[in-house]
Amino acid sequence: MNFQYWQPEIEKMPRAELKALQLEKLKKEVAIALRTTFYKERLSKKGIKSEDDIKSLDDIKKIPFTAKNDLRDGFPYGFLSIPKEDVVRLHSSSGTTGVPTTIYFSRDDIKRWANYMARCIYGTGCTKNDVFQNMITYGLFTGGLGLHQGGEEVGMMVIPAGAGNTARQFKMMQDYGTTVVHATPSFLLHLETKMKEAGVERDSLFIKRAFAGAEPYSEDTRRRIEALLKIDVYNSYGLSEMNGPGVAFECQCKEGMHIWEDGYFPEIVNPQTLEPVKEGETGELILTILCREATPILRYRTRDLTSFYTEACPCGRTHRRLRRITGRSDDMLIINGVNVFPSQIEEVIMGMKEVGNNYLIVVEKDGALDRMTVKTEVSSEIFFDDARLLNALKEKIMETLKVSISISPKVELHESGSMPVSEGKAVRVKDTRPKDF
């Protein structure tokens, strides 16, 4: 295979040098963190008053973990480490209780992020000759602009297509001769179904590669998309707290995602004890950003479960590879790439006096896409035969949920007392999507 490297001197850097670079960057990031109100207090309690208190990479263990709740508590500016006038952009994702998790970027932060993305994209064999159709949500979600900037950095012609509307996607693919696409794996499968329905011939398209991420999927799903669409699919991992996509990405070997260790310091711990697991064992991924000056985040609990490959990759990159994310150590659901916490839904429905006490969130597959239904009892005060009133209530729940979680689940209303009550711990989520890991 003909491997290509965006920054060969860093991507193939001997491990000892890479570790020295990490230490230098970690110290710098700690110094940056000490400028924020959150870390100033958090770190000084642990005796870390300056970057000089970090003498080795092992000293990272002195730093306490940061959780999603901390980011929420620090909202809006508790994690900001540069003057607000030097911020050029923010991205945000939903927090567990509706308070967003907001990440600020300086101009250089954006440049660095684009560079990591370019490393990922170029490493799959793309060049400036490619036409890249970015079929993922733009806006506050990092998937759109993240890959967009990386594509431009490589010099590809980028089509900011956005998500959805398969007919328009096919038209653009044909009109512009798209060679590379980016989407969630469920959207790629959905696209294939729609292609058949719309009678679009595979031969009328030029696509060769797809980047797929933002939600978990199995090796079988990858193979299926590859066979159906006759393309190579590369796994892409990231999270908004760590800029977004571009944290770890597969190279042409398609076996594990290289995590850019000069930008994101990874640890894998047992999610119960928070002690490191043995190299190669599965645990929760903890990440420290080493490449951002506006919003430092140290030892972030991603809640994502994964492990490192222990062997070196044939491509020659020295940055370690992560296995597919097999699950999470919290209850976050990912619905067609959108992160949703059951607590957000509970907050919405339980805040309405017309709603009764029992509810259930059902998640299932509808063809290739995910479908979520919120089933809830109405309050005993409500006359269940009043269709107009029930329809209005359904609309109200759907609209309020849309504002809170950015997606519109189906809503099903049930008569007060009619839904089964579980004996023990209430089961609030029934996720019937096949898990084929």
Ligand code: DLL
């Ligand atoms: O999903 C960033 C992204 C966009 C990654 C586009 C890849 C492609 P968040 O919305 O903050 O950011 O969601 C992050 O999504 O903690 C994982 O649980 C999950 N996730 C992301 N990529 C993968 C993947 C973006 N390749 C959360 N496999 C993460 C499994 C993934 N899960």
